[in-house]
Amino acid sequence: xxxxxxxxxxxGRIEVLKGVSLEVHAGEVxxxxxxxxxxxxTLLRALSGVQPMTGGEIRFKGQRIDRLAPHQRVxxxxxQSPEGRQVFGPLTVEDNLRLGxxxxxxxxxxxxxxxxxxxxxxxAEKRHLLAGGLSGGQQQMLAIGRALMGRPKLLLLDEPSLxxxxxxxxxxxxxxxxxxxxxxxxxxVEQNASAALAIADRGYVLETGKVAYSxxxxxxxxDPQVKAAYLGIE
Amino acid sequence: xxxxxxxxxxxLTVGAVYALVALGFTLIYNASGVVNFAQGExxxxxxxxxxxxxAAGVPLVLAAFIAVVVAVVIGLLLHRLAIEPARGAxxxxxxxxxxxxxxxxxxxxxxxxxxxxxxxxxxxxxxxIDILGAAVQPQSFWVLGGAxxxxxxxxxxxxxxxxxxxxxxxxxxxxxxxxxxxNTTTIMAxxxxxxxxxxxxxGILVTPITLxxxxxxxxxxxxxxxxxxxxGMGNPVGAVVGGLLLGLLEAFxxxxxxxxxxxxxxxxxxxxxxxxxxxxxxxxxxxERV
Ligand SMILES: Nc1ncnc2c1ncn2[C@@H]1O[C@H](COP(=O)(O)OP(=O)(O)O)[C@@H](O)[C@H]1O
Ligand SMILES: [Mg+2]
Numbered sequence: 223x224x225x226x227x228x229x230x231x232x233x234g235r236i237e238v239l240k241g242v243s244l245e246v247h248a249g250e251v252x253x254x255x256x257x258x259x260x261x262x263x264t265l266l267r268a269l270s271g272v273q274p275m276t277g278g279e280i281r282f283k284g285q286r287i288d289r290l291a292p293h294q295r296v297x298x299x300x301x302q303s304p305e306g307r308q309v310f311g312p313l314t315v316e317d318n319l320r321l322g323x324x325x326x327x328x329x330x331x332x333x334x335x336x337x338x339x340x341x342x343x344x345x346a347e348k349r350h351l352l353a354g355g356l357s358g359g360q361q362q363m364l365a366i367g368r369a370l371m372g373r374p375k376l377l378l379l380d381e382p383s384l385x386x387x388x389x390x391x392x393x394x395x396x397x398x399x400x401x402x403x404x405x406x407x408x409x410x411v412e413q414n415a416s417a418a419l420a421i422a423d424r425g426y427v428l429e430t431g432k433v434a435y436s437x438x439x440x441x442x443x444x445d446p447q448v449k450a451a452y453l454g455i456e
Numbered sequence: 457x458x459x460x461x462x463x464x465x466x467x468l469t470v471g472a473v474y475a476l477v478a479l480g481f482t483l484i485y486n487a488s489g490v491v492n493f494a495q496g497e498x499x500x501x502x503x504x505x506x507x508x509x510x511a512a513g514v515p516l517v518l519a520a521f522i523a524v525v526v527a528v529v530i531g532l533l534l535h536r537l538a539i540e541p542a543r544g545a546x547x548x549x550x551x552x553x554x555x556x557x558x559x560x561x562x563x564x565x566x567x568x569x570x571x572x573x574x575x576x577x578x579x580x581x582x583x584x585i586d587i588l589g590a591a592v593q594p595q596s597f598w599v600l601g602g603a604x605x606x607x608x609x610x611x612x613x614x615x616x617x618x619x620x621x622x623x624x625x626x627x628x629x630x631x632x633x634x635x636x637x638x639n640t641t642t643i644m645a646x647x648x649x650x651x652x653x654x655x656x657x658x659g660i661l662v663t664p665i666t667l668x669x670x671x672x673x674x675x676x677x678x679x680x681x682x683x684x685x686x687x688g689m690g691n692p693v694g695a696v697v698g699g700l701l702l703g704l705l706e707a708f709x710x711x712x713x714x715x716x717x718x719x720x721x722x723x724x725x726x727x728x729x730x731x732x733x734x735x736x737x738x739x740x741x742x743x744e745r746v
Contacts, residue, residue: 271634272634291639292634292637293634293637293638296635296637297637304635308629308632308635310624310625310629310633311629312624313621313624313628317621321618321638324622324638325636325637372637
């Protein structure tokens with residue numbers, strides 16, 4: 223479904239992605255883990271078209287998309303819940319969700335919104351409140367819900383568990399697992415590598431702008447080097 | 457009492473114009489982070505194009521419409537040719553670009569039109585209306601009413617249409633706006649076009665009272681900027697309140713203190729706001745929690 227080949231990206235003269243290649247197949251949950259500063263966020267932003275590339279290719283369902291504007295990629299079915307949540311603070315929860323469906327012209331937007339509410343009932347309760355006033359965890363749910371409102375075929379999640387309590391982390395991970403059942407393909411970026419790899423079909427470990435390891439979630443979890451470097455277990 | 461009322465009404469009238477200019481600043485600032493110092497030239501264009509078109513025999517309403525269209529086209533060109541190519545430049549660079557544009561527009565207006573002052577007839581006559589002893593120009597009501605219509609229309613657009621919410625979303629978080637598929641370039645173009653239209657409408661409404669010429673934009677931009685700062689840059693409600701307050705300040709200051717220093721009040725307001733409360737009366741609309 224998604225093929226990334228030799229992707230390069232830089233901030234000014236500092237190259238952050240040094241030729242990343244990876245694949246995500248339809249129906250998979252793929253985890254992308256790696257230390258802080260490895261380039262995970264930069265990669266997701268490049269996939270959405272909000273971070274310029276200096277080289278490489280991105281193909282989605284066989285079609286080159288690296289020249290497309292961000293809104294065109296949303297139309298193709300690639301949406302993102304960005305790092306740091308980035309909700310529209312001065313707008314209500316409901317408006318945030320409606321804007322997630324900004325590119326859609328179909329009649330099922332309200333139906334999808336109700337599904338997001340069913341997934342995160344607290345959002346339904348706070349639907350008329352400003353997003354900026356929500357707690358961190360609620361904002362995270364809103365960011366995921368907003369990305370779902372775009373009816374993604376491929377959902378990019380950047381550190382959905384960042385700064386959340388363990389209980390909330392579990393709730394979010396459960397939600398991601400349930401998305402797979404709905405047929406949504408997920409590329410999940412996490413620093414919390416063990417949790418991400420545990421729910422993922424496959425995973426990639428990014429190290430200073432390059433893929434260092436890849437394999438099934440369980441094989442990465444078992445790999446001694448990955449363990450030592452990223453999982454904090456001997 | 458009559459005197460007080462006189463100052464009040466004339467203060468609100470100029471204040472309404474400042475409020476519209478400040479709204480123009482706000483709209484562009486919100487959508488793009490640019491403080492557009494060519495905002496005053498849109499006001500000038502509104503007045504001047506209407507004057508010259510109606511002098512050429514075009515009926516007033518049509519002339520006014522043409523003026524708005526001309527201003528919108530210029531606003532879109534400003535965005536397309538000067539702001540968009542500089543995307544990613546620093547705020548200071550962008551401000552200097554708009555100051556350059558304002559000088560350019562003034563220069564072209566001096567050549568195409570002339571350097572004289574021009575007047576439009578009051579829309580519904582010029583016989584002052586007596587209100588509790590105060591003599592009020594009928595045009596004052598056009599200015600106040602017109603400004604109110606613009607404010608309400610803008611409010612409805614921003615709060616009750618999806619496109620308007622996309623403008624607010626872009627203002628609140630540009631990255632997130634792009635990620636949900638909002639074409640922020642289109643939103644910026646919309647803001648420049650909308651601001652130009654609002655400025656031009658202000659210019660058309662006020663020209664029967666204050667006259668117009670190729671260079672009225674400079675001072676108006678400064679007043680509008682002061683009003684926007686006073687209300688809190690980026691806050692539409694603040695822009696309106698700031699504009700009205702500045703107008704009242706000028707009118708009462710000129711009336712009870714000295715009319716010589718009328719224009720100094722705007723500078724004074726800018727300085728006081730910068731020193732005392734840089735976020736203005738209403739602060740920024742964003743209530744981001746990080
Ligand atoms: N806006 C930016 N300007 C300059 N450098 C940046 C910027 N954003 C990130 N970086 C740098 O790029 C590298 C990768 O960052 P990022 O993609 O955020 O990593 P990760 O998400 O894996 O933590 C880091 O070294 C970071 O300092
Ligand atoms: Mg990151």
